Amino acid sequence: MAEFNVIIEKGEDGYLISEVVELPGCHTQGETMEELIVNTKEAISLYLKVIGQEKVMGKFIGIKKLEV
Secondary structure (H helix, E strand, O other): OOOOOEEOOOOOOOEEEEEOOOOOEEEEOOOOOOHHHHHHHHHHHHHHOOOOHHHHOOOOOOOOOOOO
């Protein structure tokens, strides 16, 4: 079992959008957080099945909020 970091944003249409940091191009959406989590897990599984484990990017360090 692997762990992945997911960025979650709210789209203009109100849907929640997830992007898997370690898997370029792996993203999905859902109306609720529960639906988003289910959809994200499915997207990760499909990504790894089609693209393969070798395309997993390096380790995610974190996000830093900067004031400019």
